[in-house]
Amino acid sequence: MLKKTIKFILKKIGYEIRKINLKKYPYDIDKEHIKLYEEIEYATATTLERVDALLNAIDYLEQNKIEGDFVECGVWKGGSCMAMAKKLLKNQSNKRNIWLFDTFEGMTDPDENDIEVETGIKGKELLVNAARNSEKYNMWAYAPLNEVKNNMIKTGYPIDNIKYIIGKVEDTLKAGDIPEKVSLLRLDTDWYESTKIELEILFPRLVKGGVLIIDDYGHFEGARKAVDEYFSQLSDNYFMHRIDYSARIIIKN
Secondary structure (H helix, E strand, O other), X not given: OHHHHHHHHHHHOOOOOOOOOOOOXXXXXXXXXXXXXXXXHHHOOOOXXXXXXXXXXXHHHHHOOOOOEEEEEOOOOOHHHHHHHHHHHHOOOOOOOEEEEEOOOOOOOOOOOOEEOOOOOEHHHHHHOOOOOOOXXXXXXXXOHHHHHHHHHHOOOOHHHEEXXXXXXXXXXXXXXXXXXXEEEEEOOOOHHXXXXXXXXXXXXXXXXXXXXXXOOOOEHHHHHHHHXXXXXXXXXXXXXXXXXXXXXXXXX
16 A cells, blocks of 8 residues: 555656666567576576577578588587577477587686787786686686586487587697588687687688677687688688677678
8 A cells, every 4th residue: 555655646746666677688689589598697608699699690590501510619617509509409400519619627828919808907817816616707717527518418409419529629629529510600718829720720611601709809809819810811801790899790701
């Protein structure tokens, strides 16, 4: 009764009481994508916008019957790969391999190129000031293999179609345990050297019409430098589109 009275009085003088939505999402994002994001949010450090772009990319690949495996370099707890798996299953698709490249021991050493764009702080300083644990995300991006595997199992995607490649990405890619054809390539290792090697080895395997997502183009100078250098020496010109302040997306010509 008191609540109704207060609301009535406030309305008379031009005010109203509304419940504040502390987690208001952009109205133009698919509600199913928001639901899926909330399901995997605990296992990812990326934004809703980046997950939405990833899910839209999968729809595009499926609708256009573009063949090839899905690859992520730098997976932390596996959230983005969980999103891939869940989206594929929702589309009645479970034949593609999903490749997870990571040390599963945390970040590798940065070099002099690796600087946070906004703050100017060097990558080495960021690691020194962070705790190496998996309780919540920090710069170490540490999550043990068994935790990532358990997260992927929860998706229900066929276990035989999930590939875990353990070690420094620069080393494991050079060792050659990689897919022949890639249709979705997501790079999230932050640093210059790893991003450079990932592009050199994996982008040529990205099929025509395939999707490249670079997570840290706007966040770390090293990642941006590696991307700009790689694409500047190609004969083809590519349109790189902004997802949010950090992530970028390219469709291969």
